[in-house]
Amino acid sequence: MLQAPPAVPGMSESEIDTPALLIDLDALEANLDTMAAILAPTGVRLRAHAKTHKSPVIAHLQAARGAIGQCVQKVAEAEVLAWGGVRDILVSNEVVGASKLARLAALARIATISVCVDADEQVAALEAAAAGARVTLTVLVEIDAGGARCGVAPGTAAVALARRVVASPHLRFGGIQAYHGSAQHLRTVAERRAAIAHASASAEQTVALLREAGIACPVVAGGGTGTFACEMASGIYNEIQAGSYIFMDADYGRNLDESGAPVSMFRQSLFVLATVMSAARPGVAVLDAGHKALAVDSGLPLVWQHPEWQYIDASDEHGKLAFDPNTQGPALGSKLRLVPGHCDPTVDRYDWYVGVRSGRVECLWPVAARGALT
């Protein structure tokens, strides 16, 4: 069952039912503008990652500022975007299984669809699916850019896979996917630069070998919110796949800039609004937002603008705030903004975004690809 929206436009923020997923629209728009301004003079394209927002509405806001398309991780996410009018979608991930591939190929009738591979069998399965649907799919060969998760080894293994793609009549070789996920969360600029220097060298070597093999490589794709400046400066990457920059989260807020201060290029625009539902003991307030309302895999949430109130423990439906019992804590019934530890899976807990500006609800947007797991 779809959940009822927790607000209606025009309400004040304090009237929103909780837990609710809030977007500060001014901050969101500032982030969209900042990324567009950074990329515009470079010629590097933005293919924004929809695994963060799961929303055709936000995809169109990104397109209006120059994004050339969207990335997703799942076929079900690609479906929601394509059905919502997004015309160029890369599944920046491997897709395995005949039923998923048939769904992906079917989408190529209404959008330009690209997908990644890291195995021979997958090229054959994609060719069969595309032939069956009488469409052409664009295929990127994923190389392991240092994350040691998916992707073939850079260099000759990638070239061999690209040859198979080129030899497949219903597939078009689109380039290489060289995303380094774990590098996004390295804390210092030096660490992130070193990781992406390795990724760039891997990509460069692969592109050179492809050229020797007579295979053009139109796209070298990768880069997230933590490292995109490194990929952008590499001279190798030409598509950036940042997603979280639109919202930010407590974990990205722990990344440091050149000066050793927390990065401040993007503003926090995503919040979970929670209510104090119990205040029965001194120094403790219990919120109505726990594991089911917030992803804690990258750390507990922070209380926005109240560093003196610490979210110390989550259970399924409760969050425990601790504060100095000699001070005034948040009152029973009061509502607080929390900064999620990790934006993407937190968004996945909700059916609705509540867009707020100047203390008022301005809009409701569905989290259209919530739970799009397949």
Add this chain to the structure above:
Amino acid sequence: MLQAPPAVPGMSESEIDTPALLIDLDALEANLDTMAAILAPTGVRLRAHAKTHKSPVIAHLQAARGAIGQCVQKVAEAEVLAWGGVRDILVSNEVVGASKLARLAALARIATISVCVDADEQVAALEAAAAGARVTLTVLVEIDAGGARCGVAPGTAAVALARRVVASPHLRFGGIQAYHGSAQHLRTVAERRAAIAHASASAEQTVALLREAGIACPVVAGGGTGTFACEMASGIYNEIQAGSYIFMDADYGRNLDESGAPVSMFRQSLFVLATVMSAARPGVAVLDAGHKALAVDSGLPLVWQHPEWQYIDASDEHGKLAFDPNTQGPALGSKLRLVPGHCDPTVDRYDWYVGVRSGRVECLWPVAARGALT
């Protein structure tokens, strides 16, 4: 958007699209029967916790085996159960805010509704909501049974709150809620017994003081899957609120019995079915089930019947399995059952249960109260 079901009845398990939430129906039914058999001779009632299953279908299976009703944590969960025909529902939690209380009171027209309080203001707010809806709500006073989360102190504070309930014309004093959440996961029988001995003593003292005050206490409620045998044996508790026993999970599987062996009273009936989507390097297989498909707050999932394959890392859409590179790992495209680390929030990731028996899909049941956060 509701997600499409990942299967249809009659399919073989290997045809189910992934990630999918599976119930082994034989194991589920065995667990339901086991709990009924344990409680029947004792006179202690089961009010099963729907925060685990979120499903009127399963609530009715429990009722058919003698459960007197259901617990929930959220008004939105109570709505889904009441709309699905469940006739006796306790919100085993505090409910704060006029709109939630109005929804709760409205439900009392179609079901018997009880709710917990731990603050004077809440008694007043509940009385106003019940009066406004011209209904009577049953109210349990929650005491802190040792979890240091919600609940007033046992004893005189609880009696004072009960007096306020008794004095409210649209409220009925139902008894006390004395649930000790964190005790459920204490590993040894001795630790769990000690925690519930404390909770029972707190409840007993409170009941005695209520009696002195002339207030009958029909219900003493608490107990989860980890400790219910202790509450059952206490002579104080008369309603047990276990939920996870129907499914179990990897974390409950680490609780030990008298002999020091893992508890084996209930069978694992809940699984996440996942597919190997990449196998590009020796000793590693990447699954299509990460944070969005599995709750990891109580530990990573286990691979069912394959202890030699270890799920070592989750990212949003990927799970990394490690195995001895000199052995045969799971093949690209193969499907594996995972035992979730924590059942309740894992269930909340899905729109559908796929019920399987003897390797075939027997039924699809909606996770009707998925995302019921408010």
